[in-house]
Amino acid sequence: MNQAVNPSMPSIVIIGTGFGGLGMAIQLRNSGLDSFILLEKASAVGGTWRDNTYPGAACDVQSHLYSFSFEPRHDWSRKFGLQPEILGYMQHCVDKYGLADHIRFNKEVASAAFDEATNTWTVITTDGESFTADIVITATGQLNQPAWPNIPGMETFSGRMFHSARWDHDYDLKGKNVGVIGTGASAIQFVPEIVPRVKSLSLFQRSAAWVLPKPDRPFYRWEQTLFRRIPAWDRFYRYLIYWKNESRALAFTRFNSLLEIFAWQAKRFAKSEVRDPHKLRHLIPDYKIGCKRILISNDWYRAVDQPHVNLVTTGIERIASDGIVTSDGALHKVDTLIMGTGFAASEFLSPMDIKGRNGLSLNQAWANGSEAYKGITVSGFPNLFILYGPNTNLAHNSIVYMLESQFQYVLSCIETLQAQPGIAMDVKPDRLQVFSATTQQKLQTSVWDSGCHSWYLDRNGKNTVNWPGFTFTYRKATRQVNPDDYDFLQPS
Structure with a gap:
């Protein structure tokens, strides 16, 4: 890959080995393209499923849909997969499709720069190694950079x-006085797991989350046998899950009032689980359901209701050496602090330094918010393809489905490049502008624009994360590249 580029078979650098990177690599191999490498900053594959090993880590999308359609697994242990099982599935994909020889571990990308003279990218890792390629595909995901809160006194x-995304497994929580900051998707899974072990738990909540019961259970042996012996049933089961989930898009994006059914269900669920009236009052959100991520759990409310769990809703003023001081002056003494504060989801490709044509940096191009044509390509950055890019996240269905749509689009682009060796394709600025404006306009009717502050919004309040429609419309839009959307550049 460091050698001269082969114009008849484009060389490709894929950054990341989560679902996006591995799935793209498999599809490249299936298309007869072997001239690629995957650069992985860690020492193992898995992305967010490698990093998030906290107790209770699991998926909130059903197992059969949160896996590749071209590599079905018939023996999922539960309806919703647990972290070790999902990570094992990803390793299985590496082994089955012979990807190990293509992966370079402990290679964190520091920068990537486009050379207009040769129409190639130079990718440099933090250890100084350089890779030259015709095409760069980023698959770093939206949940790879833990978001640490900026609270005075943390160093004291x-x-x-x-x-939570860097869980300290060597540290025993038994008998500890623990403070947890944040009540999002991670905390809702690990808090019920640690509550029985800790002496006390102070749970610092900025805003409550809407929580629904999780329709999860182990699969029966006969069900797994049926999936294995009758592939058509496995496909039909996945099909049913997909359309059940997909139907919810209408409520999120157009008819927000439909979500009130879920709000009623969530309130009823909370009242049946929480006996403490003070806690119950503060566990019911005051914003429209769906504005922030709706969470699913069967044991969250029971865990918070325990007498040795203190739900703190007063704002945090600072961190002291022996605890957390809230804005009312109270000191909440803890000897352990766990940050359940999520990820910097809107900071795409951070902290890599990406430079395109005329030395334009991606940070400059995205000064007013991240945007990409169909969530994949950015004007001024030829032959750069972003998987799980801006406005391709979902609140109602499986991101793996969106990724598979993107795989097809990128493959279509590569086929176009192969037909004219040496060229580079750069999405036309007006096509990107129209796409972005249309996306933002559609988002205005969505529940995510109903006034709450969520991780879907960047620092300017722009929703750069979610897709404002159906996944099947996205698949149709990405089935094949339209060459008229791009300028084709000869080496200078």
Whole structure:
């Protein structure tokens, strides 16, 4: 890959080995393209499923849909997969499709720069190694950079402190006085797991989450046998899950009032689980359901209702050496701090330095918010393809489905490049502008624009994360590249 580029078979650098990177690599191999490498910053594959090993880590999309359609697994243990099982599935994909020889571990990308003289990209890792390629495909995901809160005094804390995405498994929580900051998707899974072990738990909540019961259970042996012996049933089961999930898009994007059914269900669920009236009052959100991510759990409310769990809703003023001081002056003594504060989801491709034509940096191009044509290509950055890019996240269905749509689009682009060796394709600025404006206009009728502050919004309040429609319309739009959307550049 470091050698001269072969014009008849484009060389490709894929950044990341989560679902996006692995799936793209498999599809390249299936298309007869072997001239690619995957650069992985860690020492193992898996992306967010490698990093998030906290107790209770699991998926909130059904197992049969949160897996590749071209590599079905018939023996999922549960309807919703647990972290070790999902990570094992990803390793299985590496082994089955012979990807190990293509992966370079411990290669964190520092920068990537486009050379207009040769129409190639130079990718440099943090250890100084350089790779030259015709095409760069980023598959770093939206949940790879843990978001640490900016709270005064964090450096003064004398106890143990870690982020849920970097769980300290060597530290025993038994008998500890633990503070958890954040009540989002991660906390809702690990808090019920640690509550029985800790002496006390102070749960610092900025805003409550809407929580629905999780329709999860182990699969029966006969069900797994049926999936294995009758592939058509496996496909039909996945089909049913897909359309059940997809139907919810109408409520999120157009008819927000339909979500009130879920709000009623969530309130009823909370009232049946929480006996403490003070806690119950603060566990019911005051914003429209769906504005932030709706969470699913069967044991969250029971965990928070435990007498040794203190739900703190007063704002945090600072962190002291022995605890957390809230704005009312109270000191909540803890010897352990766990940050359940999520990820910098809107900071796409951070902290890599990406430079395109005329030395334009991606940070400059995205000064007013991240945007990409169909969530995949950016004007001024030829032959750069972003998987799980701006406005391709979902609140109602499986991101793996969206990724598979993107795989097809990128393959179509590569076929176009192969037909004219040496050229580079750069999406036309007006096509990107129209696409972005249309996307933002559609988002205005969505529940995510109903006034709450969520991780879907960037620092300017722009929703750069979610797709404002159906996944099948996205698949149709990405089935094949339209060459008229792009300028084709000869080496200068």
